[in-house]
Amino acid sequence: MTSSHRATIGDVARRAGVSKATVSFAYSGKRPVSEGTRQRIFESAESLGWTASESARALASSRTATIGLVIARRPEIISADPFFPRFIAGCEAVLAEAGMGLLLSVVTTEEDETAAYTRYAAGRVDGVILLDIKHGDRRPALMRALGLPAVMLAPTRPEPLLEDDGMTLPAVIAENATAIHELVGLLVEAGHHRIAHVSGPPHYVHATERRAAFTAAMTEHELDPSLVIEGDFTAASGQARTAELLDQVPRPTAIVYANDVMAVAGLSLARSRGLRIPEDLSLTGFDDSDLSGHLSPGLTSVSTRPDEVGATVVRTLLEALGGASGPVVRVEGPTVVLRGSIGPPPPPV
Amino acid sequence: MTSSHRATIGDVARRAGVSKATVSFAYSGKRPVSEGTRQRIFESAESLGWTASESARALASSRTATIGLVIARRPEIISADPFFPRFIAGCEAVLAEAGMGLLLSVVTTEEDETAAYTRYAAGRVDGVILLDIKHGDRRPALMRALGLPAVMLAPTRPEPLLEDDGMTLPAVIAENATAIHELVGLLVEAGHHRIAHVSGPPHYVHATERRAAFTAAMTEHELDPSLVIEGDFTAASGQARTAELLDQVPRPTAIVYANDVMAVAGLSLARSRGLRIPEDLSLTGFDDSDLSGHLSPGLTSVSTRPDEVGATVVRTLLEALGGASGPVVRVEGPTVVLRGSIGPPPPPV
DNA sequence: CTGAAAGCGCTTACAG
DNA sequence: CTGAAAGCGCTTACAG
Numbered sequence: 262m263t264s265s266h267r268a269t270i271g272d273v274a275r276r277a278g279v280s281k282a283t284v285s286f287a288y289s290g291k292r293p294v295s296e297g298t299r300q301r302i303f304e305s306a307e308s309l310g311w312t313a314s315e316s317a318r319a320l321a322s323s324r325t326a327t328i329g330l331v332i333a334r335r336p337e338i339i340s341a342d343p344f345f346p347r348f349i350a351g352c353e354a355v356l357a358e359a360g361m362g363l364l365l366s367v368v369t370t371e372e373d374e375t376a377a378y379t380r381y382a383a384g385r386v387d388g389v390i391l392l393d394i395k396h397g398d399r400r401p402a403l404m405r406a407l408g409l410p411a412v413m414l415a416p417t418r419p420e421p422l423l424e425d426d427g428m429t430l431p432a433v434i435a436e437n438a439t440a441i442h443e444l445v446g447l448l449v450e451a452g453h454h455r456i457a458h459v460s461g462p463p464h465y466v467h468a469t470e471r472r473a474a475f476t477a478a479m480t481e482h483e484l485d486p487s488l489v490i491e492g493d494f495t496a497a498s499g500q501a502r503t504a505e506l507l508d509q510v511p512r513p514t515a516i517v518y519a520n521d522v523m524a525v526a527g528l529s530l531a532r533s534r535g536l537r538i539p540e541d542l543s544l545t546g547f548d549d550s551d552l553s554g555h556l557s558p559g560l561t562s563v564s565t566r567p568d569e570v571g572a573t574v575v576r577t578l579l580e581a582l583g584g585a586s587g588p589v590v591r592v593e594g595p596t597v598v599l600r601g602s603i604g605p606p607p608p609p610v
Numbered sequence: 611m612t613s614s615h616r617a618t619i620g621d622v623a624r625r626a627g628v629s630k631a632t633v634s635f636a637y638s639g640k641r642p643v644s645e646g647t648r649q650r651i652f653e654s655a656e657s658l659g660w661t662a663s664e665s666a667r668a669l670a671s672s673r674t675a676t677i678g679l680v681i682a683r684r685p686e687i688i689s690a691d692p693f694f695p696r697f698i699a700g701c702e703a704v705l706a707e708a709g710m711g712l713l714l715s716v717v718t719t720e721e722d723e724t725a726a727y728t729r730y731a732a733g734r735v736d737g738v739i740l741l742d743i744k745h746g747d748r749r750p751a752l753m754r755a756l757g758l759p760a761v762m763l764a765p766t767r768p769e770p771l772l773e774d775d776g777m778t779l780p781a782v783i784a785e786n787a788t789a790i791h792e793l794v795g796l797l798v799e800a801g802h803h804r805i806a807h808v809s810g811p812p813h814y815v816h817a818t819e820r821r822a823a824f825t826a827a828m829t830e831h832e833l834d835p836s837l838v839i840e841g842d843f844t845a846a847s848g849q850a851r852t853a854e855l856l857d858q859v860p861r862p863t864a865i866v867y868a869n870d871v872m873a874v875a876g877l878s879l880a881r882s883r884g885l886r887i888p889e890d891l892s893l894t895g896f897d898d899s900d901l902s903g904h905l906s907p908g909l910t911s912v913s914t915r916p917d918e919v920g921a922t923v924v925r926t927l928l929e930a931l932g933g934a935s936g937p938v939v940r941v942e943g944p945t946v947v948l949r950g951s952i953g954p955p956p957p958p959v
Numbered sequence: 960c961t962g963a964a965a966g967c968g969c970t971t972a973c974a975g
Numbered sequence: 976c977t978g979a980a981a982g983c984g985c986t987t988a989c990a991g
Contacts (some may be wrong), residue, residue, distance in 0.1 A: 316668035317968035343689035496904035533906035555845035557882035666984035
């Protein structure tokens, strides 16, 4: 209140009658400070409304207290995916506790993606989170070139991501295969034989993992595993691929979708063709969006706990920044959420 | 390549045979630099792989080149709202061009919200974007207390947001009323009389604006404007409120929802009760989510161009940071997207 | 058109 | 338990 400008550590030190170093140590705890001195410092800081300048701290300590996240998807697809907001909320919970922040970019081209990481590497973040890992993903190499610490989230440790020298990036593994196996098992148990899968885009590791799990599960049950058709996670593809499947003779009695949006679009299309859900057709989604639980009937889906995943990813990154070498953490698998969209198949004609 | 550590402006200056000042000016353009010198500087920088440290730049120039966005909603609701990802993408487009970044927080309590803004104010951002303005919103006062420049996005300039001294925050106005009027007009034209509205939570200015527009439009057409029922933007409320409306005798022949998710949940419920869309019931949403266009039938909705809104908001904030005083920018209103979910009402019984 | 130097507000060895 | 001082890597008056 004495000055119209923002207080600095010097103002606090002067008012408390100590050195700037002592003020700094009182807050960081990196050196013991006597109780009385601490009190005076905190009081001075409070009455001056002082908080340390993050810019100055960043320059002096070479730590930005910020991590970066670059999402490389079309905005429409992000908005259809309940994963991101929950994931980010999970990240934030851990970051806020550590007094850190999240720098976010949404990009659509590889060029913009590289530009974003490059800007991040210019002293903007301490490390980054790599999502949506692709087969042969170029980002691990880019991270190394930029000297940017990173942790990746992937359904399995993808072999092509091993770096040149054999070192691997820290990773959080969140597998999806088990849930797909469970879904197929439930449908088989209910009596289904012709089960189809609408997959995600094959360049994503998580999409091919779900697809491979579907094929494996069908094979295990000695059913035809070839009813797989490629979607791209959009509502448009859910609608179009479902139309193709429903045109087949005989048509599938159940469809396992790689995400909820495609499933909801498919469900709507099936209904518009006069099919009853689940009497004529069973459907399952993936991601457990808020909408799925409140459709009529509800959409059976898979909850992936994105908030826990986000929290774990950030914790892993912070450990890696702290010097822990290449930890690989596995988070608990997703769980199936059973709702009214599945039932026994219709009686054969 | 000569050193294993990151190059600094000093390294570049030495290699190019100039002073650090000249390197700085060659990049900022704030002082003329001869063409030959520029070339040598850029070459030196490139061969050293130098980019200016953002931390140092921030400290020296008192500009963080970062803006902040705090979203105070439950993650489930964010994920149901196609607005945010597109809005953020729109922000990014402008920010990236300016070499700036976006710091994002997702919070659920007022306490965490305040904490987030407080951290931002500690030299983390140059300014913030205020979304989801509420009646009597406390944030303008908070921004002033923290000395944090801000721009707000609101459907109208809300009077309670005038600051104490009569100064107002810069604002971007994106009104929704016109589109609601249009929707009601379309339904009336098709022959509907009993039209209901499922609103958003009344503390939001944008929710009450849509609601008020509905009431006004109904009154204009000399129809009963009282069929308004309060939702909260979640699928659950869309389902529950629709159930209540369908239980009324006589029941409404058309429902105008304040967002798409509620409309989709409502549509699904109506169908599960054996109602045909649009023969028995017409429905409209708001936001134009990717899903809406690919349901069968499609959901008539309102496109709000969130990307343009985001870009405009950022431009307005950057102008304000540049010294322009309290600009108020109006962005083009949203447009109705007509799809199969509306038609003539069923013949009276 | 260019340079030498102060300064941004912290952190952290060094010294006591 | 505490202080004086150097240093983080830039930007920007001041001077020529």
